[in-house]
Amino acid sequence: MLSFGKPVPHDEVVKFKRLIAEILAPHVSALMMDLQYADQDTFSSIRQHCGLIVAVENGTHERHGPWVVDALQHESAIEEAIDLGADAINLSLYLHSQAPEEVQAHQMALMQKVSARCDEVGVPFILSPLLYQTATNVNSDPPNDLKRLIRLIRDQRIPIDLMQIENPFTDEISSGFAARTEYFRELSSGIQCPWVMLTAGSNIDRFKDALKAAFLAGASGFLGGRAFWRQASNNYPNDAMVRKGIEETIFPVIRGLCESVRDYGKSLNSPVARIS
Template sequence: MTLSPGKQWSMRRMADANGIFKMTAVDQRPPIKGPIAAHLGVETAPWEEVARFKALLVETLQDQSTAMLLDPHYAIPKAIDTLSPAKGLIVTLEDSLFTETPDGRLSSNIDDWSVEKIKRMGGDAVKVLAWYRPDAGESVCAAQQDYVKKIGEDCARYDIPFLFELLVYPLAADAHQTTDYIEMKGKKADDVLASVEEFAKPDYGVDVFKLESPVNAKDADGSAEVQAVFDEMGRLAGRPWVMLSAGAGKAEFRNVLDHAFAAGASGFLAGRAIWLEAFQAYPDWDKIRSALETDASAYLADISALADAKAAPWSSHSCYGPERAAFQPADASFRHGYAGFGE
């Protein structure tokens, strides 16, 4: 793999000086909107309440984060003025609402939102979550693959990194069927690994994988058997990758990170493992702030220290060859070969 100049610069901005990603997700929508709406007894959570919580996350957690993941609905309009320009900015593209069919889930972009707009507003990366089951209906798998390919092509055109998140999910016929944004109970490692293998193909243009644990988080027990599954996931990814928390508890996610870093992960992009406990104090904003400034910040510091000790620098990944992720071409020919958006 060769990194284009724009992608290389943005990858550097999202990581620390040692090439480790310590990124906090603030783009969650259903996991925040749902509890607020339920507490208030309304069908739809008020925009101001959701946005207020997201702004508080940016305010309290950005200092310990190398980058933050924001959504265009709430976090960007409410909190972008709070976010330090020294931090990496990752922006969500996919809609949190998906189409549920008997053969599987279909993803789509947020309405009136695009890779081009994310680039134009100064984003450092485009983040997309695609639900995927390799054993879903053939037409669903094909549609999801086409969806991801188009985003990869757009990211290449606008020279912005494509940060791709994969989540397996229960099909309609599975036990534990749910549409909640939580780790699938009883998920099969083979489904996770086969999904990573598919989207690691060059056709999709993925620059960084945001991956879930290939085993249930509670089963990340430090054993050699579990480590072998993480090792295989890292091998199949074939490029820098980070871990997502998928709503796992603090202790469970830390164990997942131990396995992931041993398998070559370059950090994390996590949300609920960091801030969910604080959010449970809603609507007591003083308690939420206090919990974010203490427990959540302490946990973020803990997993960041773990990443410092054990994660692999993204720029040293073998996918970039012996030169690693160095700027290319490092000579006066650069400006002649570097194409504009319309070329």
Template structure:
């Protein structure tokens, strides 16, 4: 497949030299703000605390990362100067405050933030999370689809990769209710798979999927574990439906559970991971003892990432070897016509 110049460069920047994604998420907002506010005994977490933790994550975990995912509220302004220019910069666009309706959740962009601004600050990719349930109200699903398509079109216009994350969530009729950014209890594999299928069309402009396990994390046996073949079948189907390079998210899974998930994902053709809490949540529990947090990241998170990276090197599919790209990625057109045909932001060459 021929890639546009900006998307090709962004994909290469996100991955390591061998085309595998080892990406660390530092863009979480509620999962970091809520614990800090609770420990401080405040209604709202102080900006300095949230930003300080994110800056520490950048400092301590970037050596093991091919790219880091930052948010414009805290991580970008507080930590981008700490980020090595050899690392890829992914920037989040979705607002962490979604709108809950009777028919389902509605996503939106962060106010005063856009694909254009992410491109202007030097971002290598745009990340967006959309909550989705195939059985939600049709009007809600149309909103989520239009939201995604609008961002995909902007990413095409500004020639920057679109990294798209999907999470299923509880509807009002479900037994397990939560608004936290955690894996939905009692989720059905069919909901996860149908969600991926819903956004696999080329009109959404997605370059990389960031996907959750189709099976609850605690129930994933890992390749070779008891009953692993049925779980593998679901991961294989998810990879087939994605139809493009994809990575795994951790969704708050524990360290060992996430490692088991990756064994299935890599066997199914995933190209790496984009994870946060599985990597740093244990160290974060020491807040507000900053020295203990840093020690925990160095003693626990870094060795864990080293282990994930060895697994990724051994088993993940380089993104450019995905059947969509077929091992050959070139800009278009790949000859002397390039400067004449390459369009500006207005679409005019």
């Protein structure tokens, strides 16, 4: 099995992600892969079945005190992703509403850089703003923190084609369905571009519940991350057992969520202003 939280050899991560891609690609509309953990064969295999989104950020984060400062995998990461066949570029950006001005400026400049390069080469730019805590704000309020960050992003007027929003309702936070729906309506009015819900490691049942509210508020889809495959990783390197676990437990979830997208999700062809 893969041991999360412990060092795993790079080659093993690549093999595992290739296996997950082979299993999922025929059943989804797109897969997102980290540039550092994929190769030409994996990317080509994905593109035979679905769209390819490439994440170009560096997976290890630099710290300025308690604050996260992001960077690209390398200076030519966007060009490499495009050469490998990327249909869209994703930037996951860690943001904190209380971060000092110089940290916020660095993060916004990185977002601007990736957006501008995507615009130059004609590929969609996807932004995934991610919340994080510091030792001094362990009692933070993710839903309201996310609202503040969406306002910060909107005020930059940086062109964004799609935004992936993490589920701010964690296992420790509960609220009624009507309240969650109203929350996502307020959030959606500030996003001003198509957006989808990101699992961000949340419990699948909690994610499904939040996703229903998000669809009613204007979300256009979902992106399932490690919440969808983490349990199956317990069977790695037994490829057959990994495949069996995903087919028996995750495929029914994906089918159910896709039905919800078709029934309630906002079409990407709906008139929505691109953030710019």
